[in-house]
Amino acid sequence: MEKNNILPALLLGGFLCAGLVYVGHTASTALLQMKAMERTVTVKGLAEKEVKANVAIWPINFTEVDNNLPKLYETVQQKTDRVVAFLKEQGFSDSEITISLPSIEDRQAQGYVDPNVRYRYSAKVNLSVYTPQIDLMLNTRKQMISLVKEGIAIASQEYDNRTEFLFTDLNSVKPVMVQEATQNAREVAEKFAKDSDSRLGKIKTASQGQFTISDRDNSTPYIKQIRIVSTLTYYLND
Structure with a gap:
């Protein structure tokens, strides 16, 4: 009986070994393919x-000084209106021009008064032009020097006051x-x-x-x- 059982066991073992070899070969081939990928x-x-x-965002600033506050307000208003009129003459619309309230500084209210300061009040006026008309804006900026003849000194394009282009x-x-x-x-x-x-x-x-x-x-x-x-x-x- 024992001899009769040996042959089937050997055959079964052979099949298992062959199967393992085939599986191993298939797995190695798959690994090689994966490695290649x-x-x-x-x-x-x-x-x-x-x-x-x-788009251009163009800030326009100028400063006025005076010892008489009501007169300063009047001057600021007149010059602001003139700047706006100038911009419209160049071709800008009301919707492109923004006017901020002027910033008024009372130098005597600071406690220490510099004897070399001639004017008590200083007003800084801020306007800005927000426009898609880039070429018009560049050309108008060059023409702003003409306002000096009317007593309006536009501030230079400093770092914190330069035109922004988008x-x-x-x-x-x-x-x-x-x-x-x-x-x-x-x-x-x-x-x-x-x-x-x-x-x-x-x-x-x-x-x-x-x-x-x-x-x-x-x-x-x-x-x-x-x-x-x-x-x-x-x-x-x-």
Whole structure:
């Protein structure tokens, strides 16, 4: 009986070993295929574009002084009206012009009075122009010097008083720039694949970077440079 049981047991053992070998071979083949699929290259694609700002925020400030407060108010009102009239003459509308209340300073109310100060009251007048008419704004800013003849000294474009230029139509250029960044990344990846004797496969992952908008240079802040960097990972095939 024992001899008769040995043969089936040997056959069963043989089948099990063959099955394990087959499973091991299949698993190793699958692992090799998975390993091959893990061969990737990660590249970055750049797209840049220069555009003209489509909105300008232009602050216009001037200061008046006097020892007579009612007279100061009257002068401030007259000169403010003149500046507004000048802006309208150039082509700006009421909706583009904003006038803030003047800031009045009583220098004698500060406790210490500088004997060299000739005028007690100082009024700072703030106007601003919010406009999409960039060329008109640039030209008008050059003409502001003519107001000096009328006794209105417009403050210079200092750091905290400079014109701000904006580009608010990013959606109009987004699709094209994303496409350009993707194409640029693919060109880089294809070059890498060629140099490594591989073929470029499908995209594994893609990440669209943030759009950045900056001045092209300090001299022309109304010209903006838009930039995006996309990151893509491609599979590499033999």
